[in-house]
Amino acid sequence: MSTPPVPGPVRAAQPELRRWSPPAVQVLPGPLTAADLTGCDVLGVPVAPGEEAVQPRPGAADAAVRYGVDLAALCAAEEVSGEAGRATRLPVPAPQGSPRRLLVLGVGDSSPQALRRAGAALARAAGPAGDVATTLADGAGADGVRAVVEGFLLASYTPPTAGRGTPAEPAGRRLLLVGDVPTAAVARGEALAAxxxxxxxxxxxxxxxxxxxxxxxxxxxxxxxxxxxxxxxxxxxxxxxxxxxxxxxxxxxxxxxxxxxxxxxxxxxxxxxxxxxxxxxxxxxxxxxxxxxxxxxxxxxxxxxxxxxxxxxxxxxxxxxxxxxxxxxxxxxxxxxxxxxxxxxxxxxxxxxxxxxxxxxxxxxxxxxxxxxxxxxxxxxxxxxxxxxxxxxxxxxxxxxxxxxxxxxxxxxxxxxxxxxxxxxxxxxxxxxxxxxxxxxxxxxxxxxxxxxxxxxxxxxxxxxxxxxxxxxxxxxxxxxxxxxxxxxxxxxxxxxxxxxxxxxxxxxxxxxxxxxx
Missing domain, CATH: 3.40.630.10 (Zn peptidases)
Structure with a gap:
């Protein structure tokens, strides 16, 4: 056994580091057409791979109507594959009351793992924006909802800082989950991400x-x-x-x-x-x-x-x-x-x-x-x-x-x-x-x-x-x-x-x- 340590210098007191605060997660029941997204910066909707073209998933068709665009043509032009974890910003005009950015998110086979990656892709593509809305979790089931929440929150994370470097998330930022989304699954996803x-x-x-x-x-x-x-x-x-x-x-x-x-x-x-x-x-x-x-x-x-x-x-x-x-x-x-x-x-x-x-x-x-x-x-x-x-x-x-x-x-x-x-x-x-x-x-x-x-x-x-x-x-x-x-x-x-x-x-x-x- 080693001898007891020689007393060393007292460790200097250090200032408390600034820790990241996660976005709040909120559920907006009902279809995308009925959701009030005024003030949102980003809307993300899912698409999946298809034999000839990507296939729209919940909310994608409603988003096309909302923005007045041909979603299939835009996805083809932007070479959207539907691969899980891929996010593509579509060049669309933002009508009054709609988020100014529209993202299509590949969900692959729509498994929890794919949805977790899609949630992460949404966070990274949105960047340090204001509120972010998505239909990714609509009808995804408890495991899918948890995965979307975990992916978004964990990909949004920034490590503790001493007041410099990567800026913290905007105060009060929200992730808005639109559609049929069980709140218990949201809470469990938040807990595991935390x-x-x-x-x-x-x-x-x-x-x-x-x-x-x-x-x-x-x-x-x-x-x-x-x-x-x-x-x-x-x-x-x-x-x-x-x-x-x-x-x-x-x-x-x-x-x-x-x-x-x-x-x-x-x-x-x-x-x-x-x-x-x-x-x-x-x-x-x-x-x-x-x-x-x-x-x-x-x-x-x-x-x-x-x-x-x-x-x-x-x-x-x-x-x-x-x-x-x-x-x-x-x-x-x-x-x-x-x-x-x-x-x-x-x-x-x-x-x-x-x-x-x-x-x-x-x-x-x-x-x-x-x-x-x-x-x-x-x-x-x-x-x-x-x-x-x-x-x-x-x-x-x-x-x-x-x-x-x-x-x-x-x-x-x-x-x-x-x-x-x-x-x-x-x-x-x-x-x-x-x-x-x-x-x-x-x-x-x-x-x-x-x-x-x-x-x-x-x-x-x-x-x-x-x-x-x-x-x-x-x-x-x-x-x-x-x-x-x-x-x-x-x-x-x-x-x-x-x-x-x-x-x-x-x-x-x-x-x-x-x-x-x-």
Whole structure:
């Protein structure tokens, strides 16, 4: 175990960042011909691919009448394909009382995924305009409506700023959904989009602002008023209770580690027989790599290395807000992996909560150490029916799967299928990788229960080995592991995904909790 850190300078107080406020979503029942869109800047209507020409979908024909144009001819002239996620502005005059811009939005096969992309395309094409009206959600069903709302809100998002850069959305901006649109589905879409936005905001916050103590305060604020129990284990208690993984990783930083436990418990009849899910999130508020110092280029995005904890916080807060009839406990394993005289070292043996020991051979593989403590605590003290962790854990995951899929591991096929179905419904994609017991030999240590990473040259399978390292901490319980190192960050905007911190996993896990409650 490393020695306690030498007291460092007090982190200077930072001004509060300006956070984005989402547009309000409002339903206008009735056909487009009856809707009063005075003051709207943009109207978006859907079209789908056809054999010879694009096919109008709800509201498209009414828009043609409203603007006095031949929609089919205009779409042909503008080479509109109807492909999901394509938006085309049509050159039309704007009659009195009509939005000044008309967009046609490709909806492909009109699946929820296609409608989510269409909603995102509408947001990006509209830009920072005033009110935006659309018939995309008209008759789309609950899942389609949710997808349109999620796509529009998430593609409209801008990260926290210090008062400069991308301007915020205009105050009071609205998304007007025209037609047969169930309001309950709108509210659920707003809630899941808000969960993703919270995770994005936390992950995008610069690390000179956020440290473990800042995240503790954000966790308390996010769940306030929703009946969520909060327990915070700070450094002294972590030391008393033997959370050696968190202590070792945080040893080099003047900002001490913490373990936050958040408890959502359903009320009334919903509490009877409700399954207990424990979610654990990696919360490294900045990762230098420690003594295994990262190259400068690799450090640039490390403010987002606490995305797993941000996602878990957003999921628990939203589950409580929606009163989902599932017992959910969230564990946020928070530390800063800094470089200093008291940093933990290769060759150290870490004593985890629960007694398991790890021989350290790479201080830049710190996430598995803090997660090991969290998982061991969940097994020993929380008695979950199922345990799921989420983390930006390995650079090997995006090498294997790219930036659009998370790596999924699960101890049984049913749990894997549930999470894969939730991924499909949410649009947050996963790919299952195997747990390979034989690979445990690559982590064998002569001085501890296991090594932290394999040391054999060319052993490969880094993502699988990280999962194999974590599995013993679960005590044989039903468990799934989501390595979101790829999709947790994005180099460019695409559909509902923004550049930078994406909040990947929040909608997936909330969809999964909804399925458990069904």
């Amino acid at each position: 969960a993703t936005v919270l995770a994005r905001d936390l992950a995008a916050t610069p690390s000179n602002v956020k440290d473990p103590a800042w995240l503790v305060a954000q966790a308390r604020a996010a769940v306030a008023g929703h009946g969520v129990g909060v327990t915070v284990r700070e450094e002294a208690q972590l030391r008393r209770d033997g959370f050696g993984g968190l202590l070792a990783v945080g040893a080099g930083s003047p900002s001490p580690p913490a373990l936050v436990e958040l408890r959502h418990r359903p009320r009334g009849r919903a509490a009877a027989g409700a399954p207990h899910v424990v979610l654990a999130g990696k919360g490294i508020t900045y990762d230098t790599g420690g003594l295994a110092l990262k190259p400068r280029e690799s450090m640039v995005s490390m403010k987002t290395d606490m995305t797993g904890a941000a996602v878990v916080l957003a999921v628990v807060a939203t589950a409580a807000r929606l009163q989902l009839p599932v017992r959910v406990t969230g564990l946020l394993a928070l530390a800063e992996n800094a470089f200093g005289g008291s940093s933990y070292r290769p060759g150290d043996v870490v004593h985890h909560h629960g007694g398991r020991t790890t021989e350290v051979n790479n201080t830049d593989a710190e996430g598995r150490l803090v997660l090991g403590d969290a998982l061991a605590h969940a097994h020993a003290a929380l008695d979950p029916d199922v345990l799921v962790d989420v983390a930006t854990l390995t650079g090997a995951a995006p090498l294997a799967l790219g930036k659009r899929h998370a790596a999924l591991f699960a101890t049984d096929d049913d749990l894997a299928a549930q999470l894969a179905a939730a991924a499909q419904a949410s649009g947050e994609r996963v790919w299952r990788l195997p747990l390979v017991p034989e690979y445990a030999e690559l982590l064998r240590s002569d001085v501890a229960d296991s090594r932290q990473v394999a040391t054999a040259p060319g052993s490969g399978a880094g993502t699988i080995l990280a999962a194999q390292f974590l599995q013993p901490f679960t005590g044989g319980r039903r468990w799934a592991h989501l390595d979101i190192a790829g999709p947790g960050r994005s180099d460019a905007a695409e559909h509902e995904v923004n550049r930078g911190a994406t909040g990947f996993g929040a909608r997936l896990l909330l969809r999964w909790l909804e399925s458990l409650a069904a």
